[in-house]
Amino acid sequence: MTPHGAAPPARDRFAADTEPFRRELVAHCYRMTGSAHDAEDLVQEAYLRAWRSYDAFEGRASVRTWLYTIATNVCLTALRSRRPRLLPSGLGGAQEDPDRPPDLVGPGEVSWLEPLPDGWTDAPADDPAATVVARESLRLALIASLQHLPARQRAIFLLRDVLAFSALETAAVLDASTAAVKSGLQRARARLHEVAADADELLEPSDPRTRALLDGYVAAFERSDARLLEQVLRADAVLEATPFRQWQAGRTMCVHVLRTFVLATAGDWRMVGVVANGQPAAAVYRRDPAGALRADGVVVLAPTATGIARVVKFHDPALVPLFGLPDVLRGAGGA
Known part of the structure; x- marks a missing residue:
């Protein structure tokens, strides 16, 4: 003392x-x-x-x-x-071939x-x-x-x-x-x-319209519902995900790639809403072969008055604990 x-x-x-x-x-x-x-x-x-x-x-x-x-x-x-x-x-530029799976960037090739x-x-x-x-x-x-x-x-x-x-x-x-x-x-x-890309006027995370867009995006993934994705994405929406080299421009291309290569069976995905970079986001969990919902990464959305302008998915399970969330999601159908 x-x-x-x-x-x-x-x-x-x-x-x-x-x-x-x-x-x-x-x-x-x-x-x-x-x-x-x-x-x-x-x-x-x-x-x-x-x-x-x-x-x-x-x-x-x-x-x-x-x-x-x-x-x-x-x-x-x-x-x-x-x-x-x-x-x-x-x-580089946006993906042009809608039916080509995005290429994975090799480990250590890009930070x-x-x-x-x-x-x-x-x-x-x-x-x-x-x-x-x-x-x-x-x-x-x-x-x-x-x-x-x-x-x-x-x-x-x-x-x-x-x-x-x-x-x-x-x-x-x-x-x-x-x-x-x-x-x-x-x-x-x-x-x-x-x-710099053209700056969109983003809605605040506390705006009810933001919550509705995030809820719609989460529901689309958890139900594997591509039509719901079409409702929340803007016509000129952009989709990019690490560690893939290609990115997608335009709602039609974004929905096609997600429907073809990501969305499969309802229940494969769970998302927990968070906030990152002053934007609505979600910690993403994916069901493994044993049925456990394991951390898969974080997705960050750019919400505007006319819909989601950009979706960025970070495929890195190590990011999920930064938001105070577990590596394995218990309950809600998880292990």
Whole structure:
């Protein structure tokens, strides 16, 4: 117990100074890397470095700027040895032959983008002073576009246009000149304009129309009902799934591929609604030969007022536990 009037231990001071920024730093590291797993590890590394240098921190910058300096440079160091994380639409054009099964990309050939659970960045309900991370800054389309930027340009764009750091602050974070920051930002904006898809006005996860679209998509899979899929997808809907090379454009193509290669028997699939990247999503379970419903991955939807504009399925069972869900779904016909 700290004596009356005595300074709190360094550990307590460090936690009080830095913990309020942990969630937004997770979001920042995720934007930089496109991986929830990497973001978690890199934030841990950033806090370890911050703790080691805490005694030398003299307050010449705010605690927030100091932490962003450490976290950004941790990310830049890590990204030197890592390939950009992509979605299938970043590999080439849409599938043209509707009857050809999508090609699997070989293990290690591509590093795939990952979704981020909203629970990692949402402010706790019992902490009104906690920083709220803007959902728009974590939309899947933006994260996918950012991966096409060189890492340093990515950092400049995020610090300036997403986090609203000044050019001078950004230069200090990156140990660069303000001229370099300004030119890097111009190049980043130009590149994003080239690679970014047209931005759809997405409905919020709390919108009743969003819930109806998610419920319809889930019901279509759980019943193996292709006609229900047609009702919830937009005419220009896009479907992509890792680790497949091809992706599909247009409702007709999307439904045909799902009906032909995915939907088989009612009861093969179960989905549990979650929220990822500020968008409605579902943890996906598939029934194995023994009848158990095992984690299969996560699907993220882009809901609009006229239907679902994009479906991205991440075929990676390791993503399901990130949402606090089990590897095997009990009940509901499961084991």
